[in-house]
Amino acid sequence: MELGKALRNATERLHRAGVDSPALSARLLAGKALLRTPEQLLMEHRRTLTDAELAAFEILVGRRERGEPVAYLLGEQEFYGLPFFVTPDVLIPRPETELLVDAALDHLHDSAPVRFLDLGTGSGALAVALAASLSYSLGVGLDQSVAALRVAQSNARRNAVDDRLVFVEGDMGRPLPVGGVDLVVSNPPYVTHEEYLELSREVADFEPRGALVSGGPGEDGLDHVRRLAPMAAQSLRPGGLLLVEIGWQQGSGVLRLFQDAASGFRDARIAPDLAGRDRMLMAWRTRD
Numbered sequence: 001m002e003l004g005k006a007l008r009n010a011t012e013r014l015h016r017a018g019v020d021s022p023a024l025s026a027r028l029l030a031g032k033a034l035l036r037t038p039e040q041l042l043m044e045h046r047r048t049l050t051d052a053e054l055a056a057f058e059i060l061v062g063r064r065e066r067g068e069p070v071a072y073l074l075g076e077q078e079f080y081g082l083p084f085f086v087t088p089d090v091l092i093p094r095p096e097t098e099l100l101v102d103a104a105l106d107h108l109h110d111s112a113p114v115r116f117l118d119l120g121t122g123s124g125a126l127a128v129a130l131a132a133s134l135s136y137s138l139g140v141g142l143d144q145s146v147a148a149l150r151v152a153q154s155n156a157r158r159n160a161v162d163d164r165l166v167f168v169e170g171d172m173g174r175p176l177p178v179g180g181v182d183l184v185v186s187n188p189p190y191v192t193h194e195e196y197l198e199l200s201r202e203v204a205d206f207e208p209r210g211a212l213v214s215g216g217p218g219e220d221g222l223d224h225v226r227r228l229a230p231m232a233a234q235s236l237r238p239g240g241l242l243l244v245e246i247g248w249q250q251g252s253g254v255l256r257l258f259q260d261a262a263s264g265f266r267d268a269r270i271a272p273d274l275a276g277r278d279r280m281l282m283a284w285r286t287r288d
Helices: 003-016 022-034 038-043 051-065 070-073 095-107 126-134 145-160 193-197 222-235 251-259
Strands: 076-079 082-085 116-117 135-141 165-169 181-186 236-245 265-272 280-285
Touching: 003 022, 003 051, 022 038, 022 051, 022 070, 022 265, 051 070, 051 222, 070 076, 082 126, 082 145, 095 126, 095 181, 095 265, 095 280, 116 126, 116 222, 126 135, 126 165, 126 181, 135 145, 145 165, 222 236, 222 251, 251 265, 251 280
Parallel strands: 116 135, 116 181, 135 165, 181 236
Antiparallel strands: 076 082, 236 280, 265 280
8 A cells, every 4th residue: 555545544544533633643653653754754655555564554543543642652742842752651741831941941040050849740841841941950850650750761861961850759748859949840630530530532541640630529639739839848948939730720729728828938829821721820938
């Protein structure tokens, strides 16, 4: 079968399966199966595929047909202009999380030494992007998943920042391994039990539930935020900055937590994403 026909067949199959951007998915999977760049695929439209090539392509198409995310099939995803390895052990980095990197860079200076902590580092997307953007930074990424930490370490090496990042196994709700840091960032689990039941099959069936859901039925999804707050306050220097991704309906609840005088934070505010929805907590450690 010619490559062009194989791509058309795959696009039709993915369209029938309700996959978003079926033609793009087909091209990406063909590139993975055939080890070809997009430009090479265009040039080889009329090339006859070998049986092995066609079989490899159709295996990937079948997995995509069943809802498996393209990023897992390709084994990588871009975040903040950088390439990242991803596996089913970690969440796929999402564009809205780049807001935390933008906010950090707006408040820190690349010319000054910066020490930061990434709670629930997962793939290491936040930690690696920060280290790549802040030349004099040193960071620690914390996660309770050993498998996720292996992915994060691989991503630090891939982006040549492994000499300035350390990844540590641990729980964000327990005493943290460093203190006196300038910045704490986190994209914690914040999806409620009820929201999880409504997620697309691509997310619910394939991405790690433990990295998505916080709390049980009837709860507000802020269990992890409550747990990380005192630990972040303990780790930050006075005046240090905390940035936390949150759900779009959680802004008011998060503000109540961090506007409490006992929280150890001041000037708590919620920043919107590009769609205008609540997406990020910003708060500063009180000065002693």
